[in-house]
Amino acid sequence: MTANNGSASPGAEDPRFEDRDIAGTTDNPIPHLDGNAAAGPLWELFRIDIIAAIGRCKNCGAVRVFGEAAVYSDAPGIVVRCSSCGGVLLRLVETPTKFWLDVSGLSYLQIDREG
Amino acid sequence: MGIISSGFHGKRRTGNPALPQGQYETESFPVLTAGPAPYIARADWEFFITTETGQRRAWSWDEFMALPQVDIRTDIHCVTSWSKLGTSWRGVSLDALFEDVETTSEFTTAHSYGGYTTNVPLQDLLDGQAWVAWEFDGEPLERAHGGPARLLVPHLYFWKSAKWVNGIELTPHDVPGFWESNGYHIYGDPWREERYS
Numbered sequence: 001m002t003a004n005n006g007s008a009s010p011g012a013e014d015p016r017f018e019d020r021d022i023a024g025t026t027d028n029p030i031p032h033l034d035g036n037a038a039a040g041p042l043w044e045l046f047r048i049d050i051i052a053a054i055g056r057c058k059n060c061g062a063v064r065v066f067g068e069a070a071v072y073s074d075a076p077g078i079v080v081r082c083s084s085c086g087g088v089l090l091r092l093v094e095t096p097t098k099f100w101l102d103v104s105g106l107s108y109l110q111i112d113r114e115g
Numbered sequence: 116m117g118i119i120s121s122g123f124h125g126k127r128r129t130g131n132p133a134l135p136q137g138q139y140e141t142e143s144f145p146v147l148t149a150g151p152a153p154y155i156a157r158a159d160w161e162f163f164i165t166t167e168t169g170q171r172r173a174w175s176w177d178e179f180m181a182l183p184q185v186d187i188r189t190d191i192h193c194v195t196s197w198s199k200l201g202t203s204w205r206g207v208s209l210d211a212l213f214e215d216v217e218t219t220s221e222f223t224t225a226h227s228y229g230g231y232t233t234n235v236p237l238q239d240l241l242d243g244q245a246w247v248a249w250e251f252d253g254e255p256l257e258r259a260h261g262g263p264a265r266l267l268v269p270h271l272y273f274w275k276s277a278k279w280v281n282g283i284e285l286t287p288h289d290v291p292g293f294w295e296s297n298g299y300h301i302y303g304d305p306w307r308e309e310r311y312s
Contacts (some may be wrong), residue, residue: 076194076195077294087149088149
């Protein structure tokens with residue numbers, strides 16, 4: 001049902017590409033960033049460089065490097081999605097008094113120890 | 116520098132009584148999204164209402180378009196601080212969709228294609244306060260803004276106006292939705308600046 005699941009090849013007649021403001025490729029209908037875009041705020045919170053960390057998606061089980069995840073930051077918070085299934089891995093909201101971090105979409109994060 | 120992107124690059128206009136506290140007017144229509152925009156052909160689209168007793172009503176696109184259509188002119192207010200004044204929409208009032216629905220629930224969850232959810236009290240969806248809108252500014256609603264159709268609840272912050280809306284679930288309790296469960300206000304009245312929980 002979603003553009004992410006579509007198999008059609010890009011083409012002028014494809015209605016998915018009528019909305020030029022969001023069109024790009026079939027798999028990328030709205031611009032998003034990679035995991036680097038979430039690294040700064042997570043470093044600010046935990047002093048962990050998360051880019052090379054390996055995470056398991058609770059939704060589909062994919063085990064991938066965090067840096068490969070899709071980050072949507074044009075939103076009321078940062079939403080990090082699995083690049084395999086599109087499921088939400090992590091949400092981070094900053095309010096004037098708190099950070100709200102939801103990592104319930106991750107079964108685990110494997111983080112290398114320094115040195 | 117905060118982590119939140121406001122999607123706003125307009126000018127500040129102070130002293131405008133149409134602007135709630137902390138809001139700025141923009142002429143553009145920023146696109147904010149928590150994920151990829153789903154593509155839903157009108158032939159595949161439906162809008163449902165489910166009740167606490169398991170009753171389910173659903174409308175196809177053609178059935179939805181056969182309902183009374185109304186024009187709406189309203190201001191909209193995004194929690195990231197931009198407001199857009201005097202926007203024009205066309206759609207179906209939730210009053211028409213709820214006409215034959217029997218429920219004792221006071222709460223609802225709006226569900227979108229793509230998985231987004233947001234909670235809105237039932238009384239905020241009725242009495243001419245909310246619509247399922249499919250036209251913006253005289254044109255079919257662009258997919259980026261929630262087309263084929265989105266919820267329009269303009270008296271609450273715009274995250275409540277769920278894009279790509281699929282249906283309304285009546286719930287026995289107020290169940291926090293996507294943003295309400297992670298830092299944002301359970302109700303979201305811009306005139307009370309109810310941004311955060």
